[in-house]
Amino acid sequence: MAVYVLTVFDGTGKVLVDERFDAKDDAEAKKLGESKIAELKYETYSSRVTKSSGGLVLFHQ
Template identity: 45%
Template sequence: MGVYKLTAFEPNGHKLIDEAFQANSDEEAKVQGEQLLIEKDLLDKTHRCTSPQGKLLLFHP
């Protein structure tokens, strides 16, 4: 299990969410990250989700 990082921003750089969560795989983390963004109504905001190794799993400019 690894710790993944989800961040969403406003266009001016203000962070809307900066949250760490655990997942068993990159695929599971992508699903969990998208779910968190949907729950917080941030899916259309600029966001990224990274793996413990720094791999970019989700990105929306």
């Protein structure tokens, strides 16, 4: 398992979500990140999922 971080920003750059979670791989982390964004109704905001090693898994602007 690896540690991933979901971050969601509003239009001014204010952080709305900064949440850490575990996933077995990048594909699972992407799915979990997209699900959480949809659950919070933040699909229209800029967001990203990164892994603890520094890689970018998901980016939406």
